[in-house]
Amino acid sequence: MAEHVDGGRSAVVIGGGLAGMLAVTALLGHVDAITVVERDRYPAGRTFRKGVPQARHLHILLSGGQRALDTLLPGTVEALTAAGARSLDLPRDLITRTPTGWQRRFDERRHRTLSVTRPVLDAVVRERALRAAAGSATRVEVLEATEAVGLTGDSRQVTGVRVRSRGGSERAERALSAQLVVDASGRGSRVPQWYAALGRGAPHEETVDAGIAYATRMYRPRDPEPEVGVNIPGWPQCPRGAAYVPVEDGKWLLTLSGVRGHHPPTDEAEFTAFSATVGDPYVHELLAHAEPVSSVYGFRDTFNRRRHFERAGALPEGFLVLGDANCTFNPVYGQGMSVAALGALAVRGALDEAGGLRPGATAEAQRAVSRAVDPAWLAAVGADRPYASDGDARAGIGERVSTWYIERLTARAAIDPVVGAAFRDVFCLTAPLSRLVSPRVVLRTVLLPRRPGLAGPPVAGEPARPGTEA
Ligand SMILES: Cc1cc2nc3c(=O)[nH]c(=O)nc-3n(C[C@H](O)[C@H](O)[C@H](O)COP(=O)(O)OP(=O)(O)OC[C@H]3O[C@@H](n4cnc5c(N)ncnc54)[C@H](O)[C@@H]3O)c2cc1C
Structure with a gap:
């Protein structure tokens, strides 16, 4: 017998990590009740927890992600700074060695990134998301130490989640029913297996593994x-x-x-x-x-993997996938958290536009998530293609050209303020990929002679230059 999360419109969010909390924020006002199912128990302080093993590693929040985060949860960037996050203006405060030498240290003031440990970032976002929920018309409950083990419903419609408590005496499975289920369970998401149990084929998956x-x-x-x-x-x-x-x-x-x-x-x-x-x-x-x-x-598991839930027929009604469960990136590009925020913002926009949880609204929201993923995905797989293994999705002609172009552009960006600004706009997720092929950027990338970067690490910065727009 399924427990109803609420008499009205209800949602279950699987995973109370970053994407899960941002999903809650995106759904506020669109449903009456949200239950977040989180496998871990949150630690008392801002410390590491087992469910986010990548949290031990360096995490940079790009300027594009910050904007999305602050739009979803205003004041969060300031709260992160108050919690000790360090602000690194690119390229001034993070010097970079490229294959052709050190990048020049322009003082652009266009891309302020944040550097903070994941336990602090996750705790600040969680506190602010739950505070926003408390001030809204949506009731939010977090079930800690509770693991989602499957979906309920059939191949056309997801109607809820099967969960099991971890720890304590009650280990029996129970079902939570809801109009909407959001999978935000991260890179270990078991959606392919859960789909199979509902009689659905797995979503189309692309991987590029450097x-x-x-x-x-x-x-x-x-x-x-x-x-x-x-x-x-x-x-x-x-x-x-x-x-x-x-x-x-x-x-x-x-x-x-x-x-x-x-x-x-x-x-x-x-x-x-x-x-x-x-x-x-x-x-x-x-x-x-x-x-x-x-x-x-x-x-070790750092592959780029994208599941195409946005494609026709890939998503049952009542289901949505966000964050790493939808798309993971090679972490060297520092994009995953920003894409989770951009995706959640896209969901909120799509639901606002659809006027709420109408039939078809989740499919439209998933397409909006996919559009938010696109620039980061194309940039990451384009740059990773030279390292890809044989089993990976084969590069089409477009991707091969983009790999050649990105390699040339990276070299030019190290020394050229115009190309560098465009490169950072795209890799910081504040501009579409088309910014890299504006006439000014293409001409400087393709026609100007190759020059090495600086011979040693630049200790003195450089002033901002006017005219770096495309
Ligand atoms: C080594 C490394 C370095 C990275 N560096 C960067 C960086 O510099 N910048 C950047 O933007 N991104 C970076 N990333 C990516 C970033 O870590 C992810 O994109 C981000 O954590 C995605 O958030 P998420 O909420 O989707 O997943 P997660 O943060 O992994 O959260 C998933 C949550 O779901 C819970 N969960 C899992 N399964 C279940 C279940 N069955 N039932 C209930 N709960 C469940 C987990 O306990 C966890 O709380 C890096 C990734 C790696 C691997």
Whole structure:
């Protein structure tokens, strides 16, 4: 017998992580009651929890994601800053080594990114989402330590979720019925299996796997701390990378990365040694002035994977998929959280436009989510294609051209303020991909001669220049 979440219009959100909380925000006012089903129990403080294993690793919130987050939950960026998030203006406060040399350190003031640990970010967003819910007409309940184990309904219509308590004496399965079920259970989402149990085929799935692994350790630099964060992404000739950025409380995170055959070690001494083998020794040199304050944590499943729930017939009525459950990205581009926020904003916009949860509204909302995913997906798979494994979706001609163009554009962006500004607009998710093919950007990318970047890490910044718009 299914428990009704509420007598009126109700929703169940699977996963009380970032996308889950943003889904709650997007649904406020569109349903009478929302039940969030979260497998974990939230920790008392702003600390790590098991259900978000990637939380140990460096997380940057791009400017596009910040805008979406602040539109959904006004004041959240300020609250994150008050909680200790560090603001990094690109490219001024995060110097980057590209295959052709160091990027120039323009003082653009167009893209302020936030750097903070995930436990702090998730806790701030959760507190604000639940506060917004308390002030709304929608009743929100969070069932902690409760795992979704399947969907109810049939191949055409999802009518609820089967859940099971974790811990405590009551382990029996029960069903929660709802007009809308949102899957926000992250990269481990079991939708293909849940679809199969309803008699549906799995959604079409694309993967592009650069085979990247991460290893991360937290440090406390000795006074004075480094003036800027450092990003040394890998490239085909040197497929090992490092990123060293400040987070809250005077701590810094160092994430090392490498593609297949170059995975960073989790042994502490080997980790430090690996940092000397990336494309430039600068980060390794900085470690001589910092104390490690954590163990080293590894992470391997970093593939780009997109499930096409927006395609015709791929979504039963009453179902919606958001965040990593819908699309995961190679984390080196720092896009996943921003895309979750942009997706939630798209859902809110689509439901507002449809006038609420009418038949067909969820399919329209899922298409809106897909449009929000597109720019980040094309940028990530275009850049990752040179590392893709044989089993991955094959690149079409368009994608091959975009890979060639992005490689050239990346080199030019390191030294050219016009191309650099366009590159950051797109990779920070504030402009559509078309910004990269505006006539001015194309001409400078394709026709101007190749030049190397700077020979050493730029310690002095550069003033903003007028005229960087396309
Ligand atoms: C190593 C790494 C580094 C990254 N760095 C960045 C970065 O710099 N910038 C960026 O924007 N993104 C980054 N990302 C991506 C980012 O972590 C994700 O995009 C983001 O966490 C997605 O949020 P989500 O809510 O969809 O999933 P999650 O944050 O993973 O949350 C899923 C939630 O669902 C719960 N859950 C799971 N299954 C169930 C179930 N069956 N029943 C109930 N609850 C369930 C979990 O406990 C968890 O609370 C990185 C990812 C990785 C792997």
